[in-house]
Amino acid sequence: MADKEATVYIVDVGTSMSNKNNGRSETDFDFAMTYVWDKITSTASTFQLDELGHSLICLDTANELAGEESFENISVLQDISQILLKDLKQLRQRIRLSSTGNGDAISAIVIAIQMITKYCKKLKYKRKIVLVTDGRGSLDADESSILEITRKITQDGIELVIVGVDFDDPEYGFKEEAKDVRKVSPPLMALTLANLGLKSRNESIFKELAESCGGVFGNLQQAVDELGIPRLKSTRPVPSYTGKLTLGDPEKYETALVIDVERYPRTMVRRPLTASQYVHRSDQANDSVQLPKAGLPASDVGYADSDLTNVKNIRTYQVSDERAPGGKRDVGRDDMAKGYEYGRTAVHITESDENVTKLETEAGLDIIGFVPWSKFDRFMSMSVTSIIIAQRTNSKANIALSSLIHALYELESYAIARLVSKVNRAPVIILLAPSIKIDYECLLDVQIPYAEDIRSYKFPPLDRIETVSGKVIKQHRNIPSEALQSAMDDFVDEMNLATLGEDEDGKVAEYMPITDTYSPVLHRIDQAVRWRAVHPIEHIPPPYEILTRYSNPPEQLVIQSKSRLEKLITVTDVKKGKFAFAAFQGRKRHRDEIKPVSGLNVDALLGGATKKSKVSLQNPIPDFRQILDTTDTVEGIQDAVDQLGNVIEEQVKNSFGDITYGRVVEELGVIREEMVELEMPEIYNNFVKQFKRKLLDEELGGNRKDLWWEMKKNRIGLIEKRTSERSEVTEEEAKKFGNASL
Numbered sequence: 243m244a245d246k247e248a249t250v251y252i253v254d255v256g257t258s259m260s261n262k263n264n265g266r267s268e269t270d271f272d273f274a275m276t277y278v279w280d281k282i283t284s285t286a287s288t289f290q291l292d293e294l295g296h297s298l299i300c301l302d303t304a305n306e307l308a309g310e311e312s313f314e315n316i317s318v319l320q321d322i323s324q325i326l327l328k329d330l331k332q333l334r335q336r337i338r339l340s341s342t343g344n345g346d347a348i349s350a351i352v353i354a355i356q357m358i359t360k361y362c363k364k365l366k367y368k369r370k371i372v373l374v375t376d377g378r379g380s381l382d383a384d385e386s387s388i389l390e391i392t393r394k395i396t397q398d399g400i401e402l403v404i405v406g407v408d409f410d411d412p413e414y415g416f417k418e419e420a421k422d423v424r425k426v427s428p429p430l431m432a433l434t435l436a437n438l439g440l441k442s443r444n445e446s447i448f449k450e451l452a453e454s455c456g457g458v459f460g461n462l463q464q465a466v467d468e469l470g471i472p473r474l475k476s477t478r479p480v481p482s483y484t485g486k487l488t489l490g491d492p493e494k495y496e497t498a499l500v501i502d503v504e505r506y507p508r509t510m511v512r513r514p515l516t517a518s519q520y521v522h523r524s525d526q527a528n529d530s531v532q533l534p535k536a537g538l539p540a541s542d543v544g545y546a547d548s549d550l551t552n553v554k555n556i557r558t559y560q561v562s563d564e565r566a567p568g569g570k571r572d573v574g575r576d577d578m579a580k581g582y583e584y585g586r587t588a589v590h591i592t593e594s595d596e597n598v599t600k601l602e603t604e605a606g607l608d609i610i611g612f613v614p615w616s617k618f619d620r621f622m623s624m625s626v627t628s629i630i631i632a633q634r635t636n637s638k639a640n641i642a643l644s645s646l647i648h649a650l651y652e653l654e655s656y657a658i659a660r661l662v663s664k665v666n667r668a669p670v671i672i673l674l675a676p677s678i679k680i681d682y683e684c685l686l687d688v689q690i691p692y693a694e695d696i697r698s699y700k701f702p703p704l705d706r707i708e709t710v711s712g713k714v715i716k717q718h719r720n721i722p723s724e725a726l727q728s729a730m731d732d733f734v735d736e737m738n739l740a741t742l743g744e745d746e747d748g749k750v751a752e753y754m755p756i757t758d759t760y761s762p763v764l765h766r767i768d769q770a771v772r773w774r775a776v777h778p779i780e781h782i783p784p785p786y787e788i789l790t791r792y793s794n795p796p797e798q799l800v801i802q803s804k805s806r807l808e809k810l811i812t813v814t815d816v817k818k819g820k821f822a823f824a825a826f827q828g829r830k831r832h833r834d835e836i837k838p839v840s841g842l843n844v845d846a847l848l849g850g851a852t853k854k855s856k857v858s859l860q861n862p863i864p865d866f867r868q869i870l871d872t873t874d875t876v877e878g879i880q881d882a883v884d885q886l887g888n889v890i891e892e893q894v895k896n897s898f899g900d901i902t903y904g905r906v907v908e909e910l911g912v913i914r915e916e917m918v919e920l921e922m923p924e925i926y927n928n929f930v931k932q933f934k935r936k937l938l939d940e941e942l943g944g945n946r947k948d949l950w951w952e953m954k955k956n957r958i959g960l961i962e963k964r965t966s967e968r969s970e971v972t973e974e975e976a977k978k979f980g981n982a983s984l
Contacts, residue, residue, distance in 0.1 A: 247368040248322050248361055249285070250354040251278055254375035257343045263408060264418070270407045271339055274374045277405065277462060280469045281372070282333075283772035286325040315345040316353060322361040330776055346382045347375050348391070348447075351402070355394055369400040374462065376407040377444040388451060395455040402457030404448045411461040470786030472765045479506045482628060483663045487643070489609040501642045502633035503607065505663075508686065509627045514764040515771060520550040603662045603669055610671075612655045618673065625689035630674065631682075647683050650676040659687075729810040736803035742796060754792050762789040857885035859892065863912050870916060880925055883913055887929050891936070895943040903952050910958045923961035923969040930960065934979075954980055 259271040266273060319336050320329065354371045362369060395402055408418045452459035483505035490498030559578060563571035580596070581588030591599060607630075632639040650657060657674040672687040702708070705722075707715040715721075722730070742753035766789060770782050857865040869882040890909050893902045910930070917926035937946050953959075961969045962976040971979075 246366070247285075247370065248358050249370040249372065250322065250357055251282070252347065252350045252354055252371065252373040252375075253278055253337065254345070254347060254373075254379065255338065255340045256345055256376075256379050257340060258378040259376055259407075260339050270376050273466070274376075274405075274407060274462060275337070277465050277469065278372075278374055279776045280772070282325060282330065283775055284473060286327070286330065286775070313346075313349050313353065315340070315342060316350050318353065318357070322357055327775055334776060343379055345379055347373060347379060347444075348381050348383050348387070348451075351391060355391070355398070355400065358400060359398060369398060370403065371395075371400055372403045372405070373448075374405050374407075375448075377409065377441045377448065379444075380440070381444055381447055383447045388447070388454075392451065392454045395457075400455075402452055402455055404452045404457065404459050405462050405465050406445065406448065406460075407462045409445055409448075409459075409461045411464060414461050414464045416461050416463065470788050472760045472768075472786075472788070475512070481506055483605070483607065483661065485605055485607060487607045487609070487630070487659075489646075499642070499646075501646070502636050502639040503630050503643065504633060505607075505628050505630050505687070507626060508629040511626070512761070512764060514761070514767045519553040521553055600666065601668065603666055605662050605665050605667070606660075607662075608660045609674075610658045610660055612650075612653075612657055613673075615654045615656065618656055622673075622690045623688040624691055624695065628672075628687050629677075630685040630687060643685070644683055647676045647678060647685060650674070651678055657685075658690075661687075723813075726810075726813050729806070729813045733803060733806040733810050736806045737795070737799050739796075739799075742799065753796065758788075759792060760789060762793075765789055857882065857889055859889055862886055862889045862909060866909075866912065867916070870920075876922070879920065879922060883917070883925050883929055886913060887933065891933070891942055894946060894949065897943065900948055900952075903949050906949065907952050907956050907958060910953065911956065914958060914961065918961055918966050921966060921968045923966045923971070927960050927969070927971060930958070931979075 253274065255271060259274065260269050262269055319333060323329075351371060351373065358367075358369050358371070394400075408416075410417050449459045451457075481504045483503075485503070487501045487503045488498060492498040492500050559573050559575065560570040561573055562569060579590055579592070581590045582599075583589075630643075632643040646657075659672050659674055660669050661672050662669045670689050671692065673690050674685045674687050677684050677686050705716070707718050707721065709715065717723075739753040741750045743751045743755075745751040762785065766785050769786065773780075773782050855869070857869065866882055866886045869885075870879060873879055873882065886909060890906050893906055897903065897906075910933075913929065914926050917923055934950070936942050937950055940946070957980075959980040960971045960976040962971045962973050963969050964973060
């Protein structure tokens with residue numbers, strides 16, 4: 243079970259937070275809430291047992307210590323509890339700027355300590371307080387109270403994080419000029435003059451408080467910049483095998499090696515968030531949208547006010563039965579039997595004989611033999627990587643496994659072993675590789691294939707050509723010359739990423755280490771979901787820079803290798819192609835002519851192919867394609883599209899219900915496909931726009947809205963630039979066209 247965490251967020255909503263400083267287009271309050279919302283939604287999206295509380299300073303007094311003067315203008319919006327989506331929406335409505343600048347951040351920290359102490363008691367919690375402020379409010383911070391707060395925070399093991407708007411941070415490289423002078427509106431001018439020097443003093447107090455209790459003090463801009471760095475999810479290690487590693491049979495030989503070991507995953511693919519299907523509940527008609535945890539109904543996660551409910555899938559099984567209605571009869575799952583395909587029939591095996599098909603095995607990890615490093619090919623790895631360590635409480639096992647690891651390392655060998663992780667599991671063959679680090683030693687293992695798992699394909703060599711007689715040709719137009727090989731070698735060397743980066747000390751390092759390379763899909767989905775949870779209407783911001791950093795070659799390398807690339811282009815004689823529109827010869831330039839096995843050209847024997855000129859209602863798609871095959875002009879292509887378009891409109895007009903909609907959608911898809919291939923998207927786009935307009939005006943036999951939804955479902959929309967370079971339709975225009983309602 244993951245460690246539970248209790249976090250209290252303190253947000254300064256004083257009047258001074260309404261200012262826009264240091265060239266920002268948003269207020270200090272909105273800037274601060276960017277950080278706060280990201281942190282809260284990150285916690286809420288993990289579905290872990292993290293509890294959050296929220297305190298605001300400079301609002302109406304609403305806290306347990308409200309009777310004392312120092313604790314006025316401090317509101318507790320939510321006690322410590324697990325955060326849910328409905329709580330996020332309520333907080334978004336309640337958090338607002340105050341009309342006063344009074345409110346003591348130090349007193350708010352005292353209230354936060356009390357909230358954590360009251361909730362957590364002596365239980366095991368990770369305790370944390372996060373204060374976000376601009377440091378322009380008055381502080382009740384005498385030396386004795388600061389010492390008492392420091393002692394209490396240290397004693398209770400609370401982590402204190404103070405993040406300030408435009409706080410000085412030499413390590414980040416920021417220093418605010420004219421810190422205590424601000425251009426403000428006349429009503430606040432007197433307050434600003436009275437508080438001259440206040441922010442500098444408050445920053446010193448906050449910094450001293452954070453450092454004295456081992457906390458964090460930093461600049462809000464740096465904190466917001468670091469939000470783009472994905473936070474990796476920590477996982478609890480779960481052993482995939484716990485048992486004995488053996489070399490030899492211990493039941494037969496006293497000299498057999500037996501070591502108690504544990505096996506854990508070392509690498510495993512992390513999947514992005516998955517979307518579940520929901521429908522609106524018929525018993526509610528509110529406008530709120532609450533998404534419960536994937537796979538659980540709303541009632542299971544406490545979302546009583548959700549207007550969505552899960553979609554449940556039901557699977558039915560049918561067999562052919564001429565006597566049953568519709569020729570099909572439902573059968574229950576319990577009535578079915580398993581059968582194994584044997585040729586064109588199935589061999590039935592009863593449940594009592596099912597054990598015959600299973601291999602009875604005992605859990606174990608047995609070393610079969612050893613192989614030199616040089617004999618193992620990289621393509622033989624078939625799985626994720628796991629790590630094998632000795633049983634942690636067994637000193638003898640640690641010594642024995644260490645000896646095996648060092649022996650493999652010194653002999654430059656791998657061990658081949660047979661693994662059965664649990665009783666009656668299928669055995670797999672794994673390769674064990676030694677890994678020796680300063681602080682630990684282990685065996686790394688990957689699954690390797692059986693003979694049936696290997697796919698052996700033979701391809702002709704790239705560096706030579708072998709004739710039928712066995713003669714080897716090393717100089718040919720399909721073989722790279724020495725000049726080409728040299729130019730390519732130089733270009734590859736110039737694009738080397740291994741030495742492009744720099745480490746913290748400014749030394750040469752790898753450009754994109756694995757530890758800094760994050761999955762764009764996974765974290766983009768996570769970013770979008772967290773943003774939409776708090777901002778239901780606003781546009782989702784673009785992906786973080788760190789997610790797209792490695793989408794293109796480094797600009798430095800592109801500039802550096804430009805001369806090498808130009809030389810490579812010259813040697814290979816690469817020329818930029820041009821679209822020869824005038825020399826268009828129809829589909830013949832795209833489609834290879836199909837030759838019969840006999841080698842006879844039937845069309846030539848019959849006096850040439852018949853040139854089709856009309857698209858018939860009975861056979862529209864073959865007729866349409868035949869016209870495209872035989873036409874040599876753009877006018878002919880336009881005429882073919884017009885003819886098939888007339889056929890489609892006639893089918894829609896005469897359709898009884900939706901009986902011809904499937905055929906219409908197929909024909910529309912054929913026009914779209916052919917125009918993309920012929921690089922003439924404007925012909926299709928013009929046609930489909932007119933077709934939609936006629937549907938909208940009910941010119942095709944009345945209300946045909948169902949056909950439009952069928953077209954959307956099958957993605958029969960405009961051809962955009964991403965699909966065809968010759969299209970003038972942007973992605974946004976295509977999306978707008980598809981989303982438009984009839």
